Amino acid sequence: MDNRRVIVALDFPSADEALACAARLDPRLCRVKVGKELFVATGPALIGKLQERGFEVFLDLKFHDIPNTVAGACKAAAALGVWMVNVHASGGEAMMRAARDAVASVTKPPLLIAVTILTSLDDDSLRQVGFADGVRGRVEGLSRLARECGLDGVVCSAQEAPWVRASAGTTFTLVTPGIRLEGDAKADQARVVTPPEALRLGADYLVIGRSVTRSEDPVATLEAIHRSLEEESRRK
Numbered sequence: 376m377d378n379r380r381v382i383v384a385l386d387f388p389s390a391d392e393a394l395a396c397a398a399r400l401d402p403r404l405c406r407v408k409v410g411k412e413l414f415v416a417t418g419p420a421l422i423g424k425l426q427e428r429g430f431e432v433f434l435d436l437k438f439h440d441i442p443n444t445v446a447g448a449c450k451a452a453a454a455l456g457v458w459m460v461n462v463h464a465s466g467g468e469a470m471m472r473a474a475r476d477a478v479a480s481v482t483k484p485p486l487l488i489a490v491t492i493l494t495s496l497d498d499d500s501l502r503q504v505g506f507a508d509g510v511r512g513r514v515e516g517l518s519r520l521a522r523e524c525g526l527d528g529v530v531c532s533a534q535e536a537p538w539v540r541a542s543a544g545t546t547f548t549l550v551t552p553g554i555r556l557e558g559d560a561k562a563d564q565a566r567v568v569t570p571p572e573a574l575r576l577g578a579d580y581l582v583i584g585r586s587v588t589r590s591e592d593p594v595a596t597l598e599a600i601h602r603s604l605e606e607e608s609r610r611k
């Protein structure tokens with residue numbers, strides 16, 4: 376089993392808080408994710424600091440703009456040496472193809488992943504913004520498009536992983552946020568699953584934020600998650 380299936384979301388307002396959390400984590404046991412809050416607060420220098428500490432970084436800025444703009448942003452992200460970067464699949468075919476060509480400009484391109492439908496949305500909230508076909512149809516459609524555009528995988532909830540996997544095959548990377556431990560509050564997430572469930576359903580990577588970073592003992596929580604994943608993969 377890949378020991379670094381868990382990607383810890385460093386959703387903090389400052390570099391000091393993010394680095395303090397990272398200092399407690401073992402880069403052999405997880406990767407880290409830098410999202411909008413932390414990146415806007417600290418800038419790209421933080422990426423280098425995390426890499427110096429041995430972490431592979433998922434830069435989760437979910438680019439969504441015209442193709443030329445997204446290509447420029449992806450090129451700049453790739454130049455930071457990040458492990459993974461993402462765009463919104465709903466930016467469309469030309470945008471995703473431009474992103475793919477842009478990341479290929481560096482010697483060691485990051486994995487390029489497309490966000491399908493945010494895990495904070497459910498069928499009702501999709502209907503409110505005019506999409507009547509529900510989560511499943513949209514995740515499947517956007518995943519298909521992302522694959523046709525040559526992206527490496529998608530972000531979806533593990534709830535949709537079996538359907539995406541069935542059509543996309545084993546080499547397409549499924550990155551799944553919306554992970555909650557038994558008894559955790561869903562908070563703003565709508566489509567949640569537990570870590571072993573996510574693995575069982577076919578996720579490759581589990582993005583976990585507050586369940587780890589806001590727990591009383593993040594190290595012990597991460598270790599417990601690891602044990603549960605190891606148990607699950609032995610069962611597989």
Ligand SMILES: O=c1ccn([C@@H]2O[C@H](COP(=O)(O)O)[C@@H](O)[C@H]2O)c(=O)[nH]1
Binds near residue numbers: 386
């Ligand atoms: O559909 C998506 C895409 C990205 N995220 C990000 O993952 C983490 C989840 O944090 P939790 O604290 O575990 O809820 C967060 O950084 C989101 O920006 C997502 O949740 N859903």
